[in-house]
Amino acid sequence: MVKMRRLGKTDIELTPIGLGCMQFAGTANITRLIIRPIDQEPATAVVRAALDGGVNWFDTAEMYGGGRSEEVLATALKACGVRPGQVSVATKWTPTGRTAASITRTIGDRLRHLGGFPVDLHQIHMPTGSLSSIPAQLKAMAGLLKAGRIRSVGVSNFAARQLELAHRVLASEGVTLAANQVHISLLHRNVERDGVLETARRLGVTLIAYSPLEGGLLTGRFHDDPALARTAPVMRRFFGRKELSAAGLARTRPLIDELRAIGQAYGVSVSQVALNWLITRYGDTVVAIPGASKPGQAAAAAGAMGLRLTDAEVGKLDALSLR
Numbered sequence: 001m002v003k004m005r006r007l008g009k010t011d012i013e014l015t016p017i018g019l020g021c022m023q024f025a026g027t028a029n030i031t032r033l034i035i036r037p038i039d040q041e042p043a044t045a046v047v048r049a050a051l052d053g054g055v056n057w058f059d060t061a062e063m064y065g066g067g068r069s070e071e072v073l074a075t076a077l078k079a080c081g082v083r084p085g086q087v088s089v090a091t092k093w094t095p096t097g098r099t100a101a102s103i104t105r106t107i108g109d110r111l112r113h114l115g116g117f118p119v120d121l122h123q124i125h126m127p128t129g130s131l132s133s134i135p136a137q138l139k140a141m142a143g144l145l146k147a148g149r150i151r152s153v154g155v156s157n158f159a160a161r162q163l164e165l166a167h168r169v170l171a172s173e174g175v176t177l178a179a180n181q182v183h184i185s186l187l188h189r190n191v192e193r194d195g196v197l198e199t200a201r202r203l204g205v206t207l208i209a210y211s212p213l214e215g216g217l218l219t220g221r222f223h224d225d226p227a228l229a230r231t232a233p234v235m236r237r238f239f240g241r242k243e244l245s246a247a248g249l250a251r252t253r254p255l256i257d258e259l260r261a262i263g264q265a266y267g268v269s270v271s272q273v274a275l276n277w278l279i280t281r282y283g284d285t286v287v288a289i290p291g292a293s294k295p296g297q298a299a300a301a302a303g304a305m306g307l308r309l310t311d312a313e314v315g316k317l318d319a320l321s322l323r
């Protein structure tokens with residue numbers, strides 16, 4: 001049995017690994033530039049594999065197709081026989097060019113797209129872009145919570161100082177800040193240096209690690225076949241050009257080799273060791289939301305929860321990931 005993790009100081013219990021659902025945003029959405037979009041049928045198969053592997057929560061967003069990802073997720077959950085309340089769903093409000101009033105105005109859309117599944121966690125997608133202040137946005141979120149329309153409040157991409165501010169504003173409303181969703185992986189450990197990890201621990205806020213596999217780099221597939229990099233979505237190719245170059249792959253190869261060696265000893269894959277490092281290294285503070293475009297990927301991600309890396313293995317990966 002996988003030990004659950006508490007979402008912030010709420011009574012919501014999450015498995016250490018959830019499923020990221022950006023790939024359900026559809027082919028017309030901007031996210032197609034960073035991820036391979038999949039249709040309803042494969043999405044249902046991916047959700048089924050995650051559920052079969054024990055995953056009990058899903059992360060989506062308004063920005064992922066303006067409701068499409070939420071709808072595809074809800075349809076998939078229903079097709080798998082899941083009823084509202086049996087899993088947790090996290091979604092996000094898009095701040096770009098909008099005032100805080102739109103948080104209140106659009107919650108009906110979120111709930112409609114989710115087709116009966118409640119919003120267990122509602123997140124402000126990013127700290128920038130809104131026409132209203134961060135305090136005004138959080139007060140609107142607190143209002144939704146008090147009105148019983150969402151179960152908890154989170155933020156995403158917030159720096160340490162913004163996290164403190166969000167916590168303070170919500171506390172003044174008698175509400176706790178449950179989570180900050182940020183980029184964390186073996187190759188992206190900024191939270192250890194920029195104060196986000198320390199602040200989250202002190203405030204009792206869960207960190208939700210996004211892009212935990214670096215879009216597949218931490219599966220070893222580009223190291224095994226560098227030509228695959230040419231088939232990656234355009235933004236991944238552009239922003240990841242350093243990591244995906246011959247020199248970049250050579251730099252991270254010792255890490256991949258070690259992930260593979262540890263994985264072989266346990267009979268698991270490179271990606272499973274990388275994900276287990278993430279949910280072990282930071283204790284209960286971090287949970288992860290790998291994406292998956294195939295059922296096997298979702299099954300592998302869920303399977304990463306069944307592994308128990310030793311302190312020595314975690315330390316070895318720590319050292320290699322910083323080279």
Ligand SMILES: NC(=O)c1ccc[n+]([C@@H]2O[C@H](COP(=O)([O-])OP(=O)(O)OC[C@H]3O[C@@H](n4cnc5c(N)ncnc54)[C@H](OP(=O)(O)O)[C@@H]3O)[C@@H](O)[C@H]2O)c1
Nearest residue numbers: 020021022036210211212213214215216219290291293297
């Ligand atoms: N809050 C934010 O600003 C933010 C930003 C980014 C992401 N997110 C969230 O984080 C979630 C995950 O992030 P992500 O999709 O960017 O990154 P990721 O989890 O690092 O990468 C997922 C991709 O890696 C590949 N992959 C996964 N398992 C694999 C396996 N076992 N073997 C080979 N390849 C495998 C797949 O790519 P292929 O489809 O190419 O095979 C998959 O789509 C998103 O769905 C979203 O919920 C949030």
